[in-house]
Amino acid sequence: MSDFFGEINPPQRLLMGPGPVNAHPRVLRAMSADLLGQFDPEMTAYMNEVMALYRGVFQTQNRWTFLIDGTARAGIEAALVSLIEPGSKVLIVRSGRFGLLLTEIAERLGAAYSTVDAPWGEVVPMARIREAALDYRPHVIACVHGDTSTTMAQPLEGLGELCREIGALSYVDATATLGGMAVEADKWGADIVTGGLQKCMGGPSGSAPITISDRAAEFIFSRRHTEKGIRTTDAEDGDRARIGSNYFDLAMIMDYWSDKRLNHHTEATTMLYGARECARLVLAEGLETRFERHAKAGAAMAAGARAMGLSVYGDDRYRMTNVTGIHIPAGLDDAAVRRRMREDFEIEIGTAFGPLQGKIWRIGAMGYNAMKHKVLITLGALEACLRAEGFAVTGSGVDAALEVFNG
Amino acid sequence: MSDFFGEINPPQRLLMGPGPVNAHPRVLRAMSADLLGQFDPEMTAYMNEVMALYRGVFQTQNRWTFLIDGTARAGIEAALVSLIEPGSKVLIVRSGRFGLLLTEIAERLGAAYSTVDAPWGEVVPMARIREAALDYRPHVIACVHGDTSTTMAQPLEGLGELCREIGALSYVDATATLGGMAVEADKWGADIVTGGLQKCMGGPSGSAPITISDRAAEFIFSRRHTEKGIRTTDAEDGDRARIGSNYFDLAMIMDYWSDKRLNHHTEATTMLYGARECARLVLAEGLETRFERHAKAGAAMAAGARAMGLSVYGDDRYRMTNVTGIHIPAGLDDAAVRRRMREDFEIEIGTAFGPLQGKIWRIGAMGYNAMKHKVLITLGALEACLRAEGFAVTGSGVDAALEVFNG
Structure with missing residues (x-):
């Protein structure tokens, strides 16, 4: 490795797989902009713009709409670890690999869970989800909108209504559809929806847009535990079980994206620039x-x-x-x-x-x-x-x- | 937001804080290269190059040297969640905010822990770490090399020897020093060392280089649990407690970076291009x-x-x-x-x-x-x-x- 492998020089390949796909050139150009300090007013203004833009992308009014610094899978785990307490009951809607992933994560979080399954290549009718939910009485219902492993899109109309009826919170993985098919967080009444950039959003993997309903945010803040090293005497901790991850603690991440600007991770500026440009392209196209x-x-x-x-x-x-x-x-x-x-x-x-x-x-x-x-x-x-x-x-x-x- | 906030256009600011700092222009340019599919041979070749380059940066022969897709803090959590089992005893060396963060994460993982502290602005002499370790007999010793909150660099000579003596594994957070001060994974005998790009490596936040010793890798593989959806009949699961996170499961991430190429997350290609260029710059400079x-x-x-x-x-x-x-x-x-x-x-x-x-x-x-x-x-x-x-x-x-x- 005398020249340390030479300059980056990938072939110009047309990526027509299930993702990642080629990023829009404007996204890659936006990512070459110079960095900013994480609390510089221009940086926090960009963060606020990203929140507004992704409200448009997710078709939501949710205040809490921002980015998780990691791949789409990071968004999934952040949602689940923040919604699931030890012993929580989770109903998982499964008909493909990414439904299985939800089970995998729920197991690791120590949740009890039940599943409502369809064979790969099919979807689960809402009536069956409803039946399973009324029977199991879960705290959380988790599902996948578009499961790329099977190429099927799960209908989600009625999910929010069902959850409100039984007092559950819902999570939807929209990684593979966000920006390409209708992802309607508010119309579905979904409590948390996450996505990624590397599919229909036309950007690179590495940032996971997320939107959180007020009721889910309220629940998550009831698990808030401000971290040592930045906590002050007026830290507003919640009284429920602390979230099992620091990196994926949505309460702290919301505090970071709020006017409090409580330091958590160092925002991945270049990925944020990319995510911002992806959303601008989506909304400008309509x-x-x-x-x-x-x-x-x-x-x-x-x-x-x-x-x-x-x-x-x-x-x-x-x-x-x-x-x-x-x-x-x-x-x-x-x-x-x-x-x-x-x-x-x-x-x-x-x-x-x-x-x-x-x-x-x-x-x-x-x-x-x-x-x-x-x-x-x-x-x-x-x-x-x-x-x-x-x-x-x-x-x-x-x-x-x-x-x-x-x- | 009629024009959706306009093009990205940050001021050209000189970032002389504790990080993030301005990225090297070559890094930003490398990040504008077109994407590749995650299993394309050119992509996996770049992944292997990144492994070789970061062995140089970490001054190690460790086979398992790669990137975690997230900010530096993601690297810290990946290391700790993979090393710490429920009930593990962790000795934490603390004299600043990032030492406190290690405690915070250990608590969330359900570990027992003890600390060996110095006031902010000082470091903990190895003799005191040794004394505490012999007394507490931890499974893991966790420390921070350069704690930017205090600007102090913790001496780490003798850490590996101590750990081998008591049968512990060690973790070092080198986020703030990697690429700027001597981070000598092998000389220290450290089992896991993680870093970030946004400080001395001269790149943007969003990718966390990590190196893992063979003995730590062996321990982590003994916790391997191949995820549903990609597991085959010959999946080699370990017999120890499953790692509490899917996204930060270093056993699965090592399988992804190995010749097995077992799918896990979708590698953050653009961040990988950036991390690769950071390492090339570091090694070319010497x-x-x-x-x-x-x-x-x-x-x-x-x-x-x-x-x-x-x-x-x-x-x-x-x-x-x-x-x-x-x-x-x-x-x-x-x-x-x-x-x-x-x-x-x-x-x-x-x-x-x-x-x-x-x-x-x-x-x-x-x-x-x-x-x-x-x-x-x-x-x-x-x-x-x-x-x-x-x-x-x-x-x-x-x-x-x-x-x-x-x-």
Whole structure:
């Protein structure tokens, strides 16, 4: 490593997997702005702007709307560790890998839990969630909006109403849909919703937007325990069990993002600049326009796949618009097709996890990549790779996709 | 917010506080490179390069040397939650705010702990740590190398030997010194050392480099519990208590950074690009040259302060080279001086926390800012601001600093 590996110089690859995808160039440029001190007035003003912008992105009036410094998974854990007390009962809605992740985290937090499951590729009807909740009487209901592992989007209408009825708080992981499909925190009545930047928001992984309802914030503040070293005699501690993590203590993080500006971590300034630019792009485009762009790209991808003789995975009524699962035809070498895509075309498409490993490809069209030419290029390349691997393509995927875009 | 707050456009401020400081321009440029898929061969090659580079930065042969996706504080919590089991006994070495943070985290993890303390502004002699350890017989000894809250650097020679003698594992928080003072993981015999980018490494906050000894890794793998959703029949789980956090589970994160590439979080690619460039800059400059540059800048800052009639905080023998504490003269308005520095000169200097709040300023000269002209400019500006606030400056800080640089 005489030259210490040389300058960063990644290939210009088109990332059409389930995420991360290519960041919008404006986001990367915003991230090269010079740093600020964490309590400089310009920095705290940017923090306040980020709060306002993400209220728009999450379609919420929630005061507590900000960023967790870590990947999308950090947002999930921050929400759960702050909502779940030892012995809390959690109802988990599961039909994919990220539903399993919620279980995993709840177990580590020492929660009791029950699950309401659907097979991968399906969703759980709200009526079944309701039935399970009335039976189990959980403190928290946790679910995933778009589970990229299965490409399904879980309907969430009625979640908040149900939770208010039984006195529970709700959590929604919207990592894979935020900025691409309608994530309506207030309409759902969800108490905490978290996201990430690396999918439909068109930024890099490393910052997790979060929004918290007033009632959830009130609960979390009842667990507040201001940390030693910055606590003063007027520290307002709550009387409930202290949150089991310092880094993910949403009470302290809210105090940091509030006018109190109580020091916690050192805000990841460059990621904040990026998150701010992602939200500006989303809101300037307009949510409806943006969702429509994703819907069209997803529909074109599915139509293209079908025209070539491939079959699309999962229940059409509930498929996410921004990532499409495609059954890998029997006898075809999954890895060989993806290798050709990458090596000949510099296009990445995704494989799958768990029960779907080797069974489906996941092709994303999200954020900056939910664009006509990128969908067409991907389908054209896929057709060539399928033919090269001996698959009898039945029609033009590109033509079928064009029809969706132009029709 | 009709234009959604406009483009990012921070003032070009000189950040001479205790961190964050201005990032090196090369780091910010590296961060604008296009993204890669997380399992693309170019991405995993960059991950391996980062591991090799940070072995150099931490002065270690440790195989397990990589990044935690979060701020420096995320690295601290990842280390502690992975080392501490419920009921573990932890000995915490404390003489400042970040020592208190270790206690805070240990408490939240349900650990038993004992502390060995020194007043803020002093350090704890290894003989006292030894005595406390022999008495308490901890499973883990946790300490802070440079505690920016007090500007003191804790000597750590002999830590590893002591731990091996009593069968303990050690953790060192080197957030504030990594890349600026000698952080010698192997020479110290420390089991886990973590850092951050936003101080002497010259990058933005948001990524925490970590190095883990083989014996600590063995212990952590004995707590391995591969997560649902990616676990296969040959998952190699350990037999000890599962780690209490999913996001900070170092066993899973090591599996992700190993050739297994077991999916965990989605690596924060842009932050990784930045961390890589930070390490390249550090190693290309050479560790000794870099430490000397920081030492000279710190000595010049202290000499300059003294020449102006200010007194320097803390025990000279143990002061960190990269941040200097300066007693705020009696009767002077702390906030007014800092406001003049910021508004007239676009220079940020730091205030302090806890018992030192309003008592000392903390002036950093670290990373890209540990440079002659920046020290001189800061001292010249400080002199003007002190005079303007009515302090009787006794001599030229700039001249005294120049003498250190040129002498």
